[in-house]
Amino acid sequence: MTKLIMALDQGTTSSRAILFDHDGQIVAAAQQEFEQILPRPGIVEHDPEAIWESQSAVARQVLQDAAIAVEDIVAIGVANQRETAVFWERDTGRPVGNAIVWQSRVSAGICDRLRADGLEPLFQEKTGLVIDAYFSGSKIKHFLDQNPDLRQRAAKGEVLFGTVDSFLIWRLTGGARHVTDYSNASRTLLYNLHTLDWDDQLLEILDVPRAMLPEVLPSSGLFGETREDWLGRRIPIAGAAGDQQAATFGQACFDVGSAKNTYGTGSFLLLNTGERPTVSKNKLLTTIGWGIDGRITYCLEGSVFVSGAVVQWLRDGLGLIEQSSEIEALAASVEDSDGVVMVPAFTGLGAPHWDAYARGTILGISRGTSAAHLARAALESMVWQTRDLVQAMQADAGIPMNELRVDGGASVNNLLLQMQADSLGTCVQRPVVAETTALGAAYLAGLAVGYWNDQQEIAQRWALDRQFSPQMESDDRERRYARWKRAVQRSLAWEEP
Numbered sequence: 001m002t003k004l005i006m007a008l009d010q011g012t013t014s015s016r017a018i019l020f021d022h023d024g025q026i027v028a029a030a031q032q033e034f035e036q037i038l039p040r041p042g043i044v045e046h047d048p049e050a051i052w053e054s055q056s057a058v059a060r061q062v063l064q065d066a067a068i069a070v071e072d073i074v075a076i077g078v079a080n081q082r083e084t085a086v087f088w089e090r091d092t093g094r095p096v097g098n099a100i101v102w103q104s105r106v107s108a109g110i111c112d113r114l115r116a117d118g119l120e121p122l123f124q125e126k127t128g129l130v131i132d133a134y135f136s137g138s139k140i141k142h143f144l145d146q147n148p149d150l151r152q153r154a155a156k157g158e159v160l161f162g163t164v165d166s167f168l169i170w171r172l173t174g175g176a177r178h179v180t181d182y183s184n185a186s187r188t189l190l191y192n193l194h195t196l197d198w199d200d201q202l203l204e205i206l207d208v209p210r211a212m213l214p215e216v217l218p219s220s221g222l223f224g225e226t227r228e229d230w231l232g233r234r235i236p237i238a239g240a241a242g243d244q245q246a247a248t249f250g251q252a253c254f255d256v257g258s259a260k261n262t263y264g265t266g267s268f269l270l271l272n273t274g275e276r277p278t279v280s281k282n283k284l285l286t287t288i289g290w291g292i293d294g295r296i297t298y299c300l301e302g303s304v305f306v307s308g309a310v311v312q313w314l315r316d317g318l319g320l321i322e323q324s325s326e327i328e329a330l331a332a333s334v335e336d337s338d339g340v341v342m343v344p345a346f347t348g349l350g351a352p353h354w355d356a357y358a359r360g361t362i363l364g365i366s367r368g369t370s371a372a373h374l375a376r377a378a379l380e381s382m383v384w385q386t387r388d389l390v391q392a393m394q395a396d397a398g399i400p401m402n403e404l405r406v407d408g409g410a411s412v413n414n415l416l417l418q419m420q421a422d423s424l425g426t427c428v429q430r431p432v433v434a435e436t437t438a439l440g441a442a443y444l445a446g447l448a449v450g451y452w453n454d455q456q457e458i459a460q461r462w463a464l465d466r467q468f469s470p471q472m473e474s475d476d477r478e479r480r481y482a483r484w485k486r487a488v489q490r491s492l493a494w495e496e497p
Contacts, residue, residue, distance in 0.1 A: 003074045005446045006062070006235075007438035008055055010080045010164050011243065012101065012265045013312075015054040017062040018438040019073075022451065024461040026435060028066035030058040037098060042105040042347055042356075042495075045098035048086050051164060052171050059231065070232045075449045076172075077239035077441030078223075079246035080164035082187045085139040087150070088167065090160050093175050096150060099164070100139040103265075103305060103347045107138035108356040110145075112497055114138075119205065126192045126199055128277055128286025132354050134303065136163060137189030141206045157211035163187070165240045166214045169223055172237060177224035180214040182291035183245040191216070193277050193286065196296070219245070219290040220444040239444030243437045244268040245289050247407055248299065250440030251431065252459040257399040261386055261420075262437070263410035266350070267307035269389045270299045273397055282392035283352040290444065300397055302351040302389030306360075308410045310344040310378045320371045328413045331375040339364040341487040342377040345494075352392040353492065361491040379416050383423040384484040390424055403427045407436040414468075422472035423481070432463040 002021055009016040013036065019027040032054040037045040063070060083102035088095045100106060111131045114120070120131045129135055140161055144151040153159040162170065163184045169177055185191040185198075190208060192199040198213055217223060219241045225234040241249065244262055248270045251260040259271040270289065277286045277298045289297040311327050314320045321327055343349075345358035362377070390401060404426055410416055411434050421428040433439055446452045470477075 002072070003451070004068065004072055005442040005451060006059065006073050006076045007442040007445075008059060008076060008078045008168065009243070009435070009438040009441065010051060010055050010078070010168060012081045012103070015051065015058055016438060017055070017058040018435055018442070019062055019066055020439060020442040024433060024439060024443070024458070026433065028062050029435070030061040030065060032058050044101040044104040044347070046084065046101055048088065048095040048099050048167060051099065052168070055168060056230070063231070070235070073235055074451055075236045075238040075445040076226065077443070077445030078165050078168055078237065079241055079243045079437045079441035080168065080184070082163060082184055082242035082244065083134055083136050083139075084164050085136045085143065086162050086164060086167040087143060088160055088170070090158055090175070093171060096159055097143065097147070100143060102134055104139070105133045105347055105356050107142040108133040109497070110138045110141055111356070114205070123189060123202065126194070126202060127189055128186065128193050129189055130283060130285070130354050131189070133356055134305075134350065135187060135189040137202070137206050137208065140208050144207065151207070151209070154212040155209040159212060160214075161212045162214050163242070169237055169240065172226045172230060173224040174227035178214045179217050179223050181217055181219040181240040182288045182296065183219055183242045184240070185216045186288040187242060193288065218292055220292045220448045222448065236449060237445070238448035239441055239446070241290055241441060241444055244270055244301065245287070245299070246440030246444070247437040248272070248440065249290055249443055250436030250438070251405045251407060252462040253405065254455050254459055258405070259401055260405040260407065260436070263307050263382065263406065263408035263416070265307065265309045267304035267382060267386055269302045269386060269393065271393050271397060271399065271401070273298050273300055278397055280396045282395050283354055284389070284392050284396055285351065292447070300393055302393060304385040304389065305348060305350045306344040306346050307382045307385065308408070309346070310342070310381060311410070313344070313346070314375060314378055320375065327375055327379065328415045330372050331379050332415050334370070334372040334376055337377040337380055338368060338373045339366070340369055340373045340377040341483060342374065342381045343487050343491040344378070344381050345491045349488070349491070352388055353488065355492050357493050357495040357497060358491045359494040361487060363487050363490060379413070379419055382410070382416060383420045384481065386420060387423045387481060401426055403429055405429050405431065407431065407434050417468045418471070421468040421470045422477060425470045425474065425477060427470070428468040430465045432465045
């Protein structure tokens with residue numbers, strides 16, 4: 001049997017395990033959804049045990065489905081939902097509360113106060129991030145503010161914080177390793193992009209004890225070994241990255257100016273800006289893409305909070321479709337949205353607006369509006385939000401985007417990708433292997449153990465499935481985009497702080 005790499009892709013709504021061969025092709029995959037805990041509007045939580053149990057289950061299932069022995073797995077790579085905050089006891093490994101999901105706006109009030117104190121320029125200069133409830137730092141403060149006894153224990157190192165990768169690696173190694181990688185650390189609002197260390201000044205401002213934070217390691221390298229009783233033998237955990245950085249790596253965006261967009265629960269556009277961080281003047285994020293062999297690759301990122309999740313809402317909330325895959329045919333049954341514009345600000349708006357108090361809006365409804373028009377408007381909301389990011393990104397980086405590589409669950413939707421090409425006036429490219437988040441984690445792990453030689457070898461494995469070229473006239477494109485921007489303005493600041 002050919003030796004394989006296992007990728008653990010822990011996402012917002014499901015956990016996946018995928019086996020890749022040396023050609024970067026999928027040998028087997030398994031997926032399991034888990035519960036979304038929604039205590040009140042704008043608040044999203046997960047049970048860390050559900051994350052662990054679902055991730056363990058699919059790892060075992062994928063081995064069974066592929067009918068291979070555990071000895072054929074040479075390394076494991078981990079990709080994860082990034083800004084979600086998990087808290088657990090060092091001694092027992094037990095969670096001390098629900099994980100606070102990246103989508104949650106529970107710490108919006110904390111962020112309001114930090115901005116009112118004039119601290120945003122300081123945070124942006126050090127971390128590359130804006131002050132927003134999206135990031136882990138304010139979530140940690142909220143959690144510890146609600147539990148003063150846990151803050152005391154955290155100061156002693158008895159209660160630990162980690163993003164989901166840290167929690168999984170802790171469990172996988174039987175508590176031997178409390179670690180994360182550069183890319184995940186750069187999403188916490190606590191990590192200094194210039195010193196490559198947790199920043200004591202920011203820790204003090206947010207009242208976060210350093211003792212509860214993980215060690216930060218390169219994205220490709222040895223993070224530890226799985227405990228023997230997990231799958232039956234010790235396996236090196238040799239790669240880790242936040243899901244969007246992993247997808248950028250999996251898309252082989254190794255050259256400055258190369259970019260990818262992932263359509264998942266949210267949408268995330270990343271542009272490789274090289275070995276120096278680019279400061280955004282348009283409310284984008286400066287983030288670490290990955291760190292390998294002492295070299296850091298930086299990216300500009302735009303984050304859309306609700307993208308594919310709008311299709312889930314049409315399915316689960318409105319019952320317009322039974323399966324998410326039905327959205328393409330329903331939207332294609334009409335030529336356009338008939339003037340309907342949907343702004344899916346269910347949990348506020350991310351880049352470049354950063355409004356935690358925006359809420360979902362549907363405008364332009366008439367007696368003739370049908371389910372198909374709503375479906376079309378939902379897909380259009382995904383592409384126009386991406387257009388917002390591209391415009392800001394090009395203004396910041398001064399780099400033309402001649403093509404956009406795409407991936408994620410919704411990238412199978414040909415209508416969506418044609419709309420995206422039309423909205424940008426740029427070619428959109430879908431690769432043969434769309435599971436680029438897991439693939440990127442596999443590549444990072446494989447590089448560390450010599451399964452692949454270098455990034456050039458990986459780049460040669462990227463293969464085009466289909467290219468979508470723009471077909472819309474520029475006047476029509478700009479007219480529709482102007483209407484989208486008017487709709488966004490009406491969604492802003494809807495909730496009271």
